[in-house]
Amino acid sequence: MVRIVFAGTPEFAAVSLRAVAGAGHSIPLVLTQPDRPRGRGLKPAPSPVKTLAREWGLPVAQPDSLRDSAILEQLSTLAPDALVVVAYGLMLPKAVLALPSKGCLNVHASLLPRWRGAAPIARALLAGDAATGVTIMKMDEGLDTGPMLLQRRLSVAPRETAGTLHDKLASLGAEALLEALQGIEGGRLAPEPQPQTGVCYAAKIRTEEARVAWERSAEEVDRLIRAFDPAPGARTLFQGEMLKLWAATPMRPPLIPQEALPGQILAAGAAGIQVACGQGVLRIDALQRAGGRRMSAEAFLKGFDLRPGDRLGR
16 A cells, blocks of 8 residues: 555545545545635635544644745655645645656646636636546646546536536546556656646636626637536626526527627526527526525526527627
């Protein structure tokens, strides 16, 4: 078994921690971000990784930085074989990268070098990628630039959301991590440099990106809605009120009157809310008012007056 210091924060990382601990690897320390304000009350709450570590009785440290001499001394004393990093949220300085005898391993939710960076799942959906996957990488000082140990590919389902794809990739990443640890322990895996072509950067999602531009095609707006589900949620204005859009379907054939403007409602009823786009028509199937709950278009229309001729995005 491999002696591992595990570093991670969100639920995506907790899936890998559960797999590593369940496989019997020694975990003398779990690193995670300090407790952050969460929920409506904005009270400090532990990360999913911290919660799981406590359940398993694993020691936890929550440094603000890995450059602090105390945490560096602690890591050096523990002498781990490997440091596993999964969506941790802190950069690893050179001194930490050099500590583990078998290196620092990262579980990244893309087929590198495509979608290096903070938001590979949402960016893959926004781009309409037909496939994505996970990469187990040996970390270096760059941003997701280290050599690869293995990759696992996953087809993107036609109606995939960021939430459903997150869960699939979290499970796939945990499986790939266990395989990589076995390969490293047995000396069967050798790092391979990433290809020099096909590099993309998955920038962190900004809230303003979630505003629907109805001038875009129905397919593009549909991808945006799915890429931002569950967060931050695609949104549009109607008479000064912000509406969140949660499910939609590009209509086929995309019949649209020549005089229709982008964002104009063509039909609204039990079958959904049909909206003209720059190209094609999008049927909104589920949406939400500010402070309300997610509901079907049919239920939404019973309490909110949207009519053909009204225009969204204004």
